[in-house]
Amino acid sequence: MLPYALVTGASAGLGTLFAEALAAEGRPLVIVARRRDRLDAIAADLRSRFGTQVLPIALDLAAADAPEMLFAQLEQQGIVIDTLINNAGFGARGAFAELDLTMQSEMVDLNCRTLMALCHRALPAMIAQKNGAILNLASVAGFLPGPYMSTYYATKAFVLSLSQALHEEVKDRGVRVSALCPGPTDTEFAAVAGLTNSRLFQMNVSTAKDVVRDGMAALRDNKAVAVAGLSNKLMVAGLRFIPRGLARGMAARLQKGRG
Known part of the structure; x- marks a missing residue:
């Protein structure tokens, strides 16, 4: 059996486009998200267009036992994962003290703990085969603190740090x-996170197709960190020369302000 690629958060936005890009390469796929109806429709579409095998699994990946349940199901079906796209995640905009704590805790669970656990489950087989690839969705948010999206920015700093360490290992x-x-x-994520009326979002919006293109290239070239988009590359490079206090203040004004 050919190894499968696993894409999380595949029911919308970047996840759907990553699944499409892999299907176009003829890769068998496992696609995972909470929404069964959306997953089934996407799986049927990919099978029809690309003639590849697609297994949809409806699962709430924020649940503590979700990574173990997912890999147990794959093992029962004899499916080996050699490519993992850790795309599932969400954010929320607002003052930390005013945002719901349960929701923020679920954000940490999904964005950090689940991603880490999926990497931990997938890596041993990849190492044993001396072949495999993991793409973790971090963010330019991982390069600086983010007032008014503080927990989200912190989760992406975790993803960025973990990914670089694993790359080296x-x-x-x-x-x-x-x-x-x-x-x-420009994806569903922005609306869910309440970002569409922030000045930071309105200043510099990338298309989902461009981000997926950059992500697939990063995997091919084995880049430890790939910043998507020229303006984002320039911004991240510029952060090296800006005092942290100034960067925090700029982020706070852009996140808090409304267009």
């Missing part, structure tokens, strides 16, 4: 690990 063992760092992107 496995780069000589046939496994590629990359952190993809997009900026504001």
